[in-house]
Amino acid sequence: MHASSPFRHRRLILQGAASLGLISGWSARASAAGAAKEAEATAASAGAVAASAPSTPTSATAVQMSDVRLLPSFYAEALQANQSYLLRLNADRFLHNYHLFAGLPVKGKIYGGWESDTIAGEGLGHYLSALSLMHAQSGLPALKPRIDYIVDELARVQRAQGDGYIGGFMRKRKDGKVVDGKEIFPEIMRGEIRSAGFDLNGCWVPLYNWHKVFAGLFDAQTYAGNAQALQVATGLAGYMAKVFDALNDEQLQQVLACEHGGINESFAELYARTNDERWLKVARRLYHHKALAPLAEGRDELANLHSNTQIPKLIGLARLYELKGQQSDADTVKFFWKTVTDHHSYVIGGNGDREYFSGPDTIAAHITEQTCEACCSYNMLKMTRHLYSWSPDAAYFDYYERTHLNHIMAHQNPRTCMFTYMTPLMSGVAREYSSEENDFWCCVLSGIESHSKHGDSIYWENRDTLFVNLYIPSLLTWRHAAATLEMTTRYPFESDIDIKVKRLAGQRYYTLALRIPAWASGHTLLVNGKPHPASKDKGYLFVRRRWRAGDTVRLTLPLELRLESAAGNDKVVALLRGPMVLAADLGAADKPFDGLAPALVGANILASFKEADKVKAVYRTVGSGRPGDMKFTPFFAQYDRRAAVYFNAYNEQEWAASEVAFRKEEARLKDLADRSIDVMHLGEMQPERDHDLQSDISYPVSYRGRMGRDARTGGYFSFRMKCAPGQMVLQASYWGEERNRDFHISIDGERVARVKLDGSHPGEFIDRDYVLPEKLTQGKSSIVVRFDPEPGHTAGPVFGARLYVQR
Template sequence: MATLTGNRRQILTASAALTGFSLISTRSALAADLPRKATALPLSDVRLLPSDFKTALDVNHAYLVTLEPDRFLHNFRKGAGLKPKGESYGGWEKDTIAGHSLGHYMSAISLMYAQTGDPVLKARASYVIDELALIQGAQGDGYTAGFQRRRKDGTVVDGKEIFPEIMAGDIRSAGFDLNGCWVPLYNWHKLYGGLFDGQTFCGLDKAIPVAVALSVYIDKVFGSLSDAQVQEVLNCEHGGINDSFAELYARTKDPRWLALAERLYHHKVLDPMVAREDKLANIHANTNIPKVLGLARLYEVTGKPDYRTATEFFYERVTKHHSFVIGGNGDREYFFEPDAISKHITEATCEHCATYNMMKMSRQLYSWSPDASYFDYFERAHLNHVLAQQNPKTGMFSYMTPLFTGAARGFSDPVDNWTCCHGTGMESHAKHAESIYWQGDDTLFVNLYIPSTAKWAKKGVSLRLDTAYPYEGDAKLSLTAMRRPTRFKLALRVPGWAKSVALTLNGKPVEASRDRGYLIIDRVWQAGDKLALSLPLDLNIEPTNDNPGVVAILRGPLVLAADLGSVDDDYKATDPALVGNDLLAGFAPVAIEKARFKTVGIGRPGELTFVPFYSQYERRSAVYFKAFNEADWKIEEASFLTEQARQRDLAARSVDVMHLGEMQAERDHNLESDVSWPGTYRGRNGRDARSGGFMSFKMNVKPGPLVMQASYWGDDRCEFDILIDGETLTTVSHKTPVKPGEFFDEAYPVPEALTRGKTTVTVKFVPKEGRSTGMIFGVLLFTAAPSTAA
């Protein structure tokens, strides 16, 4: 398919794509042209001008001021024996993970204060810190937390109960659960982040004594454990707790916290990264990205090269081998095999938290060695995933951003649907100006073309950036005020996708050098100087990294999507395809200023309208397309349409699906098990139960005939019963290989008597004595196909 030009690696590598400069010197630039390190301009010194980013910020600001700190503090006070002042929020805040949202809230309001100067937000951050100090006083030992513990009998109690058990060596750690508590260390990591942001952005130094007091308690817990026991604890998701203590060390200079940070190193996951081995497949993405952020912070405070090696290797693998076109990663929250994007375009792609953290990593790596390619990834994710994650009409946030054709984005509720991505959403949309401008030595970098004003205090410069990018390719940078004419360098990022660029100063050609993806102008500047940058926003085809016949369409950095209609209408059509010997020639502009295009002669089964993907908040979309030339389409059309119809029919009839072996799915379906283990095989997650054990879980049902489908590996030998609410549905017996060398599905009709009058049932797999269930890779309940009998 020669017409499918470009690939993901080329697009995410800035310097390789710069050709055809206009009005610019193309002399080679020495590495000394740019500083070796950089820091972002303070968020308080940058203000957004009208744009979709400013709209997202304003909508989030309006939402944050409606939230009540006392509702977040409900469990914190209750656990300390103090009367709560407000009812807790809903969603995860009413589960055993309760309390994590307080940290996100603290970070969000602190960032928003820096971005807007709203004194109400600073006052609320100050109030929360005072409350936490009061709670620690009531606890008497520095402890403060909102998470809870579910005992084996189902009773829910304060989460502090688990720590004496752990200190005594009774450690029950798996996935998301630690002794009946949902990710307590992850929870604390969020709280530390909120405390640190309160100090950084609101100047609230009193946050640090609260952080230190809590750390004394946590250090006591880990001080009771052997190194092997620490690793057991770390098998439960712990966020970036290593980052928390590295940051506390950086702020207090107390070596106690550095020692603790380095001790909380998860060998199982991090050692392969130090060795530059990609073993990411089938691990939970956002469980592990924060651990690497912790290594990055440890590198900054210790200079140990292994920490940097692991961070850089992980970032390269995720952004170039595990990421979708919008910059997100993960399918059902998990990494999969590298370079396998086309096999994982589902309704559960791109958890926002994972992208939020990868963008943090971009910033850290960039600060160590400024290179425009880091912002090619950052911009892609910021524009196409983060902006897509907040509905500007409601201010609410999505958990996943599905890339499956026809899928709808689901958005949270302001009160009753708190999740991790609701929390990171509040943060992401409070800091859209944090990465536009960077400084290093005598250089000012412009990395993102977002309308804004800024103050560069070091040089006494005020500036303004005007642009309609990415809808237009022109950006104008004006130096609006200076103390005096001053010499410095301005470095303008040229995106990796740009095939050419034009630059003028005060309306005339200007000589610029090139280094690491930047145009650099070194001169004596004065107030009133104006730079004008022009980038051609060409359409581009980006194939998936494993299949050139599955493609996405971009215009500059903007991912385009086919508009498939309102989310209020079910999508039952055949997945669209693109057919032609020159696909780009088949796109015609409809409203170029809005990046709207239509296909002419290449859409199948009909022509398509393409719009910016992020703007499809309440619309259904197609992002990835099977692409064919004319000859191949004639061969593939019949089988393609038949398979698409089969998959669409099954999806339409689906009632519930259980992804066995995946932590979140198992928790959502209330999995219970004994003598049962999760595992992976051939890139698929699953779970087995062995003789004397079982696995059971809840599934939704609906009236009428249903069918249960289970997925197996064809070589497994197994014998077990499947029960529904204690009644035997069927006995499965695979005493010899059924389909050697491949996965297969078996379907079992479900008698209506087992589901009549019910909305949920308990499905249980019980192996026969001396046998096992074999690995089961998923269970699907769907409605039976209508009878075709006359």
């Protein structure tokens, strides 16, 4: 039995429970009834367990990915789609800037999107990693020449540069000219350091960029056997070390204030591969105190921090712990992982709203169209692998499976092999996918890696123990036992998981460890069609016996429906079947959805779900859906559909009260509309044209289904609005969690308000009314409204404005 759950904040609703059936704790093991049922099933299927039954080994190593081949499944389909995309991509286009800045002939036109922005060059590192991972996962011969070619070209670039440097990122000067990003480093070495979080002296996250290049080179060495890749990485590290050596500790912290990925991991890994203490010293210096010190002290101060900026730093600490064994590093990583998974994660396993952590246990207030940046889950899964390897526990893979299935598999559309940036959980919002050649967001690039390695975490080993952590159809060559095993299943759509010993010379004792997920209320285990003794520890069934070729194992897990609540709010729930999140289908993505977010109503909501298609895991509500009953299907597979994942859950009395409140708000808005003279929908093209929008350093934004506009330091935006006789009031709408916003509002050039947003209204939009002096509106048919930020601040975003007559 697990001592704790990886999603402690979850809540179960079990059929037959009182009222809505809320039961504390998401793990079925937490209830005595669940434990009794599981024990009964174990006894019935396994018989008496031998006194010498094995316990969980103290560490584990993932089986080499090259020894795992995927069998037909939706995972294999995603892998195949990604493989086709990798082959369509052109290495020379990713190498464009590397060649250009080294004075070498350019061989391909640069890609669009982020690859044409100042972050250019990041794509090459991810592409090299994806090719290398796919080479190991599939063995496709066409991939190895591409890997070797990229490494050869980077070595040519390095020779041409002459100092170890390789780089594709660019620098935007103050005059607007875009140049080679290398020119920022002499400035930095002189102590001239400027960063606004994602910009370092005019470059967009250059150290983050290099972290991806290092990762690509290491992956080329690990998975494709390219020895030259380590030489190139060592040369680049030498250049970077000279930059860092020129900085004192305070200056280095200034540099690290800019998003830098896991650059500490890069140097730790280089130390592991070269045993050169120089790189370990650099890795230790690359410790971002502002972000890591609170975590080291066990404090959750993640609110309003950029999620994917933090996670790679912790992965770097994990690698350092593995190399040098400093317990404080391990404790920091463990605290962060548990904090994020228990208090900051959505039901699909992802985290972040608009890329940022919100306060702990506030998920219900952040169900928007900008949830769950894919890179965050990509990195959280990496971190989970590290933690699991130190101390195998099924709880880690309960989280891993949930996130891999419900987020990573939703991240790619296998029909097009395009990727999402965010995975929206707001009801009715469709996923937005990348284009083939003109986006290359970070999440596209982590996506081509994620979908190159679906077999990397299925099987783990420790001597003669084989852990089966993910139930994905696959063929395993287990070298330690000189055996070949085949796993076939339609899990998570069906309950049975079959494992067959396809090849084994003679007979041999080994232990098969099968993960029993925390949500499973029971299980059935058969070996060669009969019950077999099995011990249990840390969420695993341990089957130890003398195995021979032809032996079979069948594990059956009951895929029962359950409702889980959002962290911190038992009244906001999602539906799961086993590990799989089910979502209401709200229609095709290419058709608009302008209805209200659906709700679930009843004394026993779970009992209202009826199975409509067992093979495809389709269910329907009968009587509990509002405004009407709904069809639920697997969320991850709703690639081209609009979905609803979270629902407000009411009993009948609560629903009636909510309807009264809704009608009252409708009446208030109607009265306001009747008194409105003009309404400005900021961020929308036609309204902005109609209102003669003027702007500089100003950008449209979208959040929670509302469009808006901001203005950064040195910029502004203005627009013309109609006015009428009488006392006029300007109303502006803001998101209540914006902080450190300081700006002015002017009417026809005269300032009427100074606005400071401090995040004091979490989870809601706020309207602010500004009564205008009559001298500014008398006798006028229109006025110009202007928003100007204070230096160093942002104006807005403003999510709409209106002029109305005061009563």
